[in-house]
Amino acid sequence: MNTNASVHPTAFVEPGARLGDGVVVGAFVYIGAEVEVGDGTVFGPHCVVHGPTTIGRNNRFYAQCAIGGDPQDKKFAGERTALQIGDDNVFREFVTVNRGTGNGGGVTRIGNGNWLLAYTHVAHDCQVGNGCVFSNNSTLAGHVVVEDQVIMSGFSGIHQFCRIGAHAFIGMGALVNGDVPPFVMVAQDGYGRPRGINSEGLxxxxxxxxxxxxxxxxxxxxxxxxxxxxxxxxxxxxxxxxxxxxxxxxxxxxxxxxxxxx
Structure with a gap:
């Protein structure tokens, strides 16, 4: 563990974890042995980070985030899988992000500059690009691909294996069960349906x-x-x-x- 990191006395960092310069580990945080954290990343109180997980620079995890946990998949049999997170992301309270599965590619990835607001969930084997905003309680099922600059409104949900194209906008409460092309705006009508393009965002x-x-x-x-x-x-x-x-x-x-x- 890097001695330049600031670790609260009540936190527990497993031997083998690697913390970069300026990392702050708050009260009652747990960081597992196979976790690597880049410079300047901050963990608020009661966060839990399991590995294998790699976290980049200048990320901010607010209270009670659960990061890198086992995938919620009955087929998972304990195989070695991973989570990779880039730089400059914000994870608000109670965000959950799971590692991949052995038969699903093995890695969950989140890019750079994303905002994941309170209670959002990113399931196993998802691939999230850059500059996305996931509003409160939005959820990705397994194997979802979200391209760059996507906005998911509150309480929206994406079915497993769906793809969301760059610059798409998913409206509040919309449940998406098919691929959403780039630039398209989806609004709730039972299951979400296309409702024009995201002109304002563009x-x-x-x-x-x-x-x-x-x-x-x-x-x-x-x-x-x-x-x-x-x-x-x-x-x-x-x-x-x-x-x-x-x-x-x-x-x-x-x-x-x-x-x-x-």
Whole structure:
């Protein structure tokens, strides 16, 4: 353990854990033997971190986070699996993040600059990108892929093996059981359904009017025109020649284990 880390007298850090410079370990925290923590990361009181887990720099874990625990999967038989967390993430109170499973890739990953608010859950083998916001009580089932800059509103949930494309917005309470393409906004109606594109979020991230217009045309082709999926994809192929954003949306379609949400 690095002597430059600050460890509260009531905390317990197992021999073999590696703490970077400036790490702060609060009261009653437990850190397991196979945990590696990057410089400047802070653990609030009563956090529990099991390994194998690698945590990057300047992360902030608030009270009662449970990180790196065994996957909640009946098939898990104690095989060696891992959790990898990047830099500059915020984990608010009671966030839970599980390690992977042996038959599901073995690793759960969370990228950089994400905000996981109170009571959010990231299950085994999930892959989360960068700059996402998971609002209170939002939940990922196992094997979910969440690309960059996704916003999940409170009490939303994603079915196992679904993919959520970059810049998508999942509305409050929406339950998603299919793949959500990039830029699309989903709102609750029983199970969540597409309800346009995340125009406001795109504007905030510097998308100009031409880019947003191209994405809107692609959305109308896919969701409003009434065309069968194969016909819509053919039309999107033509549109993608002039728009990298439409190309990203088209590349996303049809590459997952779950059906496209339509």
């Amino acid at each position: 504007k905030r991230r510097g998308f100009d009017a031409d880019r947003i217009s191209a994405i809107k045309r692609a959305y109308r082709t896919l969701y409003v025109s009434g065309a069968p999926l194969d016909e819509a994809r053919a039309k999107l192929e033509d549109m993608a020649a002039d728009s990298p954003d439409v190309r990203a949306l088209l590349d996303f379609i049809g590459n997952g284990d779950r059906p496209l949400l339509r």
